[in-house]
Amino acid sequence: MxxxxxxxxxxxxxxxxxxxxxxxxxxxxxxxxxxxxxxxxxxxxxxxxxxxxxxxxxxxxxxxxxxxxxxxxxxxxxxxxxxxxxxxxxxxxxxxxxxxxxxxxxxxxxxxxxxxxxxxxxxxxxxxxxxxxxxxxxxxQPWNFAKLWRRGLKNAIFIAVAGAIATTFVAYFLGREGILEAQLHPSAHPFGTGVFLFLTAALSFDFVWFRxxxxxxxxxxxxxxxxxxxxxxxxxxxxxxxxxxxxxxxxxxxxxxxxxxxxxxxxxxxxxxxxxxxxxxxxxxxxxxxxxxxxxxxxxxxxxxxxxxxxxxxxxxxxxxxxxxxxxxxxxxxxxxxxxxxxxxxAPVELNLGRQPTAPFVTLPDGRIQNALRLRVSNKGGDARTFTLAAPSGVQFELITPLPTFEVPPGGIEHIPVFVAAPTDAEAEIRIEVRDDTDFLETVEIPFMRAPQ
Ligand code: SF4
Ligand code: SF4
Known part of the structure; x- marks a missing residue:
């Protein structure tokens, strides 16, 4: 051919x-x-x-x-x-x-x-x-004024475009406030600034020469x-x-x-x-x-x-x-x-009930046992939610929390300290009801911890 x-x-x-x-x-x-x-x-x-x-x-x-x-x-x-x-x-x-x-x-x-x-x-x-x-x-053509200003202008625009793309790429990770903050105070954000500079240089090289x-x-x-x-x-x-x-x-x-x-x-x-x-x-x-x-x-x-x-x-x-x-x-x-x-x-909400990293249980002056717990609430939705904690009716547990009602922003996670007091012969599982201001209701459970009898 x-x-x-x-x-x-x-x-x-x-x-x-x-x-x-x-x-x-x-x-x-x-x-x-x-x-x-x-x-x-x-x-x-x-x-x-x-x-x-x-x-x-x-x-x-x-x-x-x-x-x-x-x-x-x-x-x-x-x-x-x-x-x-x-x-x-x-x-x-x-x-x-x-x-x-x-x-x-x-x-x-x-x-x-x-x-x-x-x-x-x-x-x-x-x-x-x-x-x-x-x-x-x-x-x-050989270098002259016309070639110089055209090359200078063109490459300056290419570098500006590379900088804009690099800024956007870093914003995917730092968020827009994060990248703007990193660009205003580069020395305070070495990682974001480093990635931005590296990408701008790499893209400029690509646009100007490598292509x-x-x-x-x-x-x-x-x-x-x-x-x-x-x-x-x-x-x-x-x-x-x-x-x-x-x-x-x-x-x-x-x-x-x-x-x-x-x-x-x-x-x-x-x-x-x-x-x-x-x-x-x-x-x-x-x-x-x-x-x-x-x-x-x-x-x-x-x-x-x-x-x-x-x-x-x-x-x-x-x-x-x-x-x-x-x-x-x-x-x-x-x-x-x-x-x-x-x-x-x-699920729009993820709940996780765990123990606080302190003594898992203590005996109160009135003889009851108190478990120190921590409730992790993840709001995966796009709207803020207000949650309320309560003990289900008919249980022997008393729920003691400084935050019986609290708000979790969209995409936010809150860790709520919860204390539960109960008689030594109380049922084996602690149950806590978590409601929000819509129709969300879920019960979380964890074994009630006490001294072996
Ligand atoms: S465009 Fe390419 S394939 Fe088409 S006629 Fe011209 S040389 Fe031939
Ligand atoms: S790169 Fe594009 S223009 Fe070149 S041969 Fe392939 S399809 Fe055709």
């Missing part, structure tokens, strides 16, 4: 090992429109989640020192590890399932590296440096995708039988590929998809838009490059439903059901 050897190297490394700078063209088309919408939604969600409140807490925050996570109005505690296990399972099965079906769709459509680089950084670059022809000219090499050289996912894909997976492919031999549009013996290289010029990783499925392809589908545009101009059918399977390109039937897809799909369905079920049925 013509042209195979010329592009049979890593696209960003030159003959002498030097970095080859890519200038991917921006080509309108249905996939660019769809991808831009998906990226815009993801940018808003990724950058907005820790700053927007739902139920009195950030939409997403992982408060590690307090061992709590706030996710969409729900509060999860360290004891809720099962939910995180299900969530981890959801991520793993999603990657397996969608890669087996749609190849590296995650890379081109949802990975934050691609989302920020292609839909934030490159548009800023186009705005300052102009279209690709001007970008190339500016890159090649697509993160996908080509660093990211491990590109390497292990080959074990998840098979010949039925839908990937971006070139219809070789239709396109070859390449030639002029006026050549009656040539295939449909006119060798315009539009598909290569738009590729953000600089590859030629006509050389076959490659590890560097992030499945952004920009080459489909570019080639369809050329085919439309020539009055030919679109789809010379298309989302298709290896089998379809060989003229065979694509089997979407195959054992690995079924297994991954069932795994994904199972963790989704488990996740939805456990989250929707989780």
């Amino acid at each position: 013509a042209g195979l050897a010329e592009n049979d190297t890593v696209s960003t490394i030159g003959k002498h090992g030097e970095r080859v700078r890519l200038f991917p063209r921006w080509e309108r088309g249905k996939f660019l429109t769809a991808r831009s919408i998906v990226h815009a939604i993801l940018i808003v969600l990724l950058l907005g989640a820790p700053w927007i409140d739902i139920g009195g807490h950030p939409a997403v925050r992982f408060d590690i020192p307090a061992r709590r996570a706030y996710i969409l109005g729900q509060t999860f505690f360290a004891t809720d590890g099962a939910y995180f296990l299900f969530f981890f399972g959801f991520i793993v099965f999603s990657v397996f399932f969608f890669t087996a079906l749609f190849g590296r769709a995650w890379c081109g459509w949802s990975c934050p590296q691609t989302v920020f680089l292609e839909s934030l950084i490159r548009p800023i670059e186009r705005l300052i440096d102009g279209p690709v022809s001007k970008q190339k000219k500016l890159h090649a 697509e090499q993160t996908c080509i050289v660093v990211c491990p996912y590109g390497r292990f995708q080959s074990v998840l894909l098979d010949e039925n997976s839908l990937t971006v492919g070139y219809h070789e039988k239709r396109g070859e031999p390449r030639g002029k549009a006026t050549d009656p013996d040539a295939g449909d590929c006119v060798n315009c290289r539009a598909c290569v010029q738009v590729c953000p990783t600089g590859i030629d998809i006509r050389n076959g499925n490659q590890m560097e392809c992030i499945q952004c589908m920009a080459c489909i838009d570019a080639c369809d545009g050329i085919m439309n101009k020539l009055g030919r059918d679109p789809g010379l490059i298309q989302l298709t399977s290896q089998r379809a390109l060989e003229g065979k039937k694509t089997r979407l439903l195959r054992p690995r897809v079924v297994v991954y799909g069932l795994g994904l369905l199972a963790v989704c059901i488990a996740m939805v079920f456990t989250v929707s049925t989780r």
